[in-house]
Amino acid sequence: MLILDCPYCGVRCDETELTPGGEAHLTRHGPGSDDADFERYLFQRRNPRGVHLERWRHAYGCGKWFHAARHTVTMQVFGTYPAQTTEPPADIVERIRASDPDWTFGDDT
Amino acid sequence: MSDHATPLAQARSDGYVTVAEDAPRDMIQLKGDLSDPGLADAVERIAHAAMPGPLGLSTSDSAWIAWMAPDELLISLARGQGADALSSLSRAMGDRHHLALDVSDMRAAIRLEGAAVREILAKVAPIDAVTLPVNTVRRTRVAQVPAALWLSGPRTAHVICFRSVGRYVFDLLSLSARRGGEIGAF
Ligand SMILES: [Zn+2]
Numbered sequence: 001m002l003i004l005d006c007p008y009c010g011v012r013c014d015e016t017e018l019t020p021g022g023e024a025h026l027t028r029h030g031p032g033s034d035d036a037d038f039e040r041y042l043f044q045r046r047n048p049r050g051v052h053l054e055r056w057r058h059a060y061g062c063g064k065w066f067h068a069a070r071h072t073v074t075m076q077v078f079g080t081y082p083a084q085t086t087e088p089p090a091d092i093v094e095r096i097r098a099s100d101p102d103w104t105f106g107d108d109t
Numbered sequence: 110m111s112d113h114a115t116p117l118a119q120a121r122s123d124g125y126v127t128v129a130e131d132a133p134r135d136m137i138q139l140k141g142d143l144s145d146p147g148l149a150d151a152v153e154r155i156a157h158a159a160m161p162g163p164l165g166l167s168t169s170d171s172a173w174i175a176w177m178a179p180d181e182l183l184i185s186l187a188r189g190q191g192a193d194a195l196s197s198l199s200r201a202m203g204d205r206h207h208l209a210l211d212v213s214d215m216r217a218a219i220r221l222e223g224a225a226v227r228e229i230l231a232k233v234a235p236i237d238a239v240t241l242p243v244n245t246v247r248r249t250r251v252a253q254v255p256a257a258l259w260l261s262g263p264r265t266a267h268v269i270c271f272r273s274v275g276r277y278v279f280d281l282l283s284l285s286a287r288r289g290g291e292i293g294a295f
Pocket of ligand 1 (some may be wrong): 011019058
């Protein structure tokens with residue numbers, strides 16, 4: 001069972017109070033984009049054994065979407081952060097690197 | 110004039126904690142920028158209670174204000190006061206970007222009384238019922254449906270949920286409070 005802190009309302013949430021939203025930090029490729037980019041945007045998702053950045057929604061609570069960084073094998077949670085960003089904040093990156101020194105953002109395929 | 114029907118027809122169940130439908134109240138949902146002093150002013154003027162902080166519940170003699178989300182409040186007033194309060198709220202909010210709605214008939218409200226209220230909440234919701242402070246609103250899941258709950262004292266808890274699932278939540282809480290089901294963990 002995952003327990004995540006909602007960065008908007010501060011509630012410590014049980015996984016069953018949340019809705020999973022899949023991989024975070026996707027770049028949207030809309031109409032007019034290259035077929036390969038469009039396909040990747042619609043269908044291709046990272047599914048790493050290791051560090052993963054995900055979207056979650058506090059569905060049974062404040063209703064906000066947020067991001068979470070966690071390890072899919074150890075289930076360690078590195079932290080949660082607001083969704084109004086295109087990359088994980090420095091403190092989250094630091095905590096990830098403490099357990100996986102080689103990790104870099106965008107390179108967890 | 111016909112009487113206003115409440116969602117649970119004043120249902121009541123006496124177990125080791127008493128579960129009963131709360132008296133009907135008017136409710137206003139307000140969405141907007143909660144950090145705006147103008148919004149706080151408008152809200153305090155209709156509820157005569159202080160603007161609550163995050164997850165907080167503030168009360169006056171006849172009203173309460175619950176913090177529901179970073180951009181949402183639920184204001185509860187005595188039955189019959191909602192319509193007037195809503196129009197003064199809308200007037201006070203003026204051109205501010207906001208949404209104010211009369212949601213008086215949207216929810217069922219249930220009150221739990223007894224020494225073991227925290228235990229009943231712990232049975233049905235994935236919350237830390239041991240550390241939940243009084244007058245802290247926890248929006249969560251009650252078994253299979255969304256609800257908001259809070260303690261107004263050491264022996265009193267309140268649960269609100271959508272009217273359509275009011276009977277489900279009432280039955281669930283009554284069953285959880287049935288004599289013989291005491292755990293004694295609290
Ligand atoms: Zn939240």
